[in-house]
Amino acid sequence: MSVQRYIAHFDLDSFFVSVEVLRDPSLKGKAVIVGGSVDRGVVAACSYAARQFGVHSAMPMKRAMQLCPHAIVLKGTRGEYSRYSRMVTEIIAAKAPLFEKASIDEFYVDLTGMDRFFNPYQWTIALRQEITETTQLPISFGLATNKMVAKIATDEAKPNGYLYVHPGMEQAFLAPLAVNKIPGVGKQTFATLQTMNIQKIGDILQYTPEQLERKLGKYGSELHQKALGLHFGEVVNEHEAKSISTENTFEENIADLEFLHAQLVRMTERVAYELRQEDKLAGCITVKIRYPDFSTTSRQTTVSYTFSDDELIAAAMDLFEKLHKKGAPIRLLGVRLTDFVSHGMQGNLFEDTTKKSNLYKAIDDVKNKFGKMALNKARTVPLPRKEEPGKEEEK
Missing domain, CATH: 1.10.150.20 (5' to 3' exonuclease, C-terminal subdomain)
Known part of the structure; x- marks a missing residue:
């Protein structure tokens, strides 16, 4: 006898707009567009009041302003979106037996087998209420026997509602x-x-x-x-389990700060490239240092979800400065990215990141054609030392 599946899909309603309304309550009920400037870029998100005029995400801003000329246009605050996303993630992680963070504002929860202990529908309603009360953000959910039907149910439940498609009623x-x-x-x-x-x-x-x-x-x-209502996709918790990392064990202990900085930039650039190949954004970066006596220390920090070399390198350099014992030689250096979400529109939220996305795509195309070392930042090559950098290991 097969076990009955229960999959819940949560989606924060007009997430970027909802966060902006929390920051400025006077925006509530108004036509709001988060995205590029009035005449450039694309719509990252829009309020339901703007949608009534035909505006939707991924629409060119010029077209959106033609449809809704009175809309309030905001460039958005990426750091705040990441912060609220993590708040919701922490609530779900504390309660859910298995969850998948599909994007910055979208989650799947697998409750299969849990009906022996509680009513999955009532449990999901209670989780939604806790998220709403804690964050003040509107959130909808669909509950069904698989991911596809649950996601469609969420779309039908919006805005700020919920819907249960009972087993056998999918079709x-x-x-x-x-x-x-x-x-x-x-x-x-x-x-x-x-x-x-x-x-x-x-x-x-x-x-x-x-x-x-x-x-x-x-x-x-x-x-x-x-x-027929059939779908067999599994809920996979990549959010915690998945990471991209690289470590460099030097052939001799290195105290040359300029050399170490160049290595850190090169390594961060490498993991950022791997991140983009997986079409992901990272929300956390860790730097690891091992000294000649084999004592090992590491430090991590959260960042606004990104795939950009420059943002990740800045965070890595800051961590290194806080972590490194001044003047102490280093045996091993490591960089690791975690807390992944799917790229999608989130990598193209605003005008500056659209340009950056196109730039990195061009760079990655060259690397994919001619090899990962085909392009590197100027500060990483040539290396300021003649010694071999050591053995690097990717994880």
């Missing part, structure tokens, strides 16, 4: 919804489905998986499964 719940409510159905797929007279999710089941495959390739059979 009935999905059938009347627009087909592009299914995650992964983009503009091109949606247009193809419309030519097949598929408007609602239930319409998909008029076709066999084989017929859908002929039109949509392998995605056709997957779409048929989704229309």
Whole structure:
């Protein structure tokens, strides 16, 4: 007998806007757009009042201002978004048996098997209430037997609501919804489905998986499964378990501060590159130092979720200065990134990070084509010492 799955999906409503309203209550109920300047960049988030005029995230700011010229435009405060995101994460981590931080404002909780001890629906309602009372942020959730249905249920429950799709009711719940409510159905797929007279999710089941495959390739059979309410994705706690790190054990003990700084920059640049390859942002960085007597010390700090070399290098240098015993030679140096969330729109929140994102994409394209060492910051090469840097180990 199979165990009944219970998956909850939490999503902070208009997260960036909600944080700005907490900072300035006079914004409540108004058309607010968080993003670039009035005529540049894209919309990172918008209030429900702005959405009524057709504004949505990822829309060019110029178009958004044409639709809603009276909107209040804010560049946003990234540090505050990270701080509130961590507050919610800590509440969920303290209560949930297993959770996944899918993005800065989105979480999955796996309650499978916990129905022996409590009612999953009532437990999820109580968790939502605690989050709201502690942070004053609106949050919606969907509860279902899998991640996909739970996420769609959350979207239907918004704003600031919740919805439980009981086991066995998945197909009935999905059938009347627009087909592009299914995650992964983009503009091109949606247009193809419309030519097949598929408007609602239930319409998909008029076709066999084989017929859908002929039109949509392998995605056709997957779409048929989704229309039945079937999805097998697991809740994975990468937030705590996953890390990207590198350590450098020097062939001889190094006291040359300029050399050590160059090594730290190079190592941080390397882990930041690996982070971008995984399409993630990091919220925590750790620097590790081992001395000739093998005594080891480390220090970490939280940062606004980022993939940017410059932001991570600045944090690493600050940690090194606080950690290093002045003048003491070093045997090993390490850098580690943790607390990951998916990149998505969060790496392109504002105009300056959009430019930065494009720059790093160009740099990474060169590295991917010609090797990781094809481009490095000027301060890291040539190294100010003739000695070999030692054995570096990536984790």
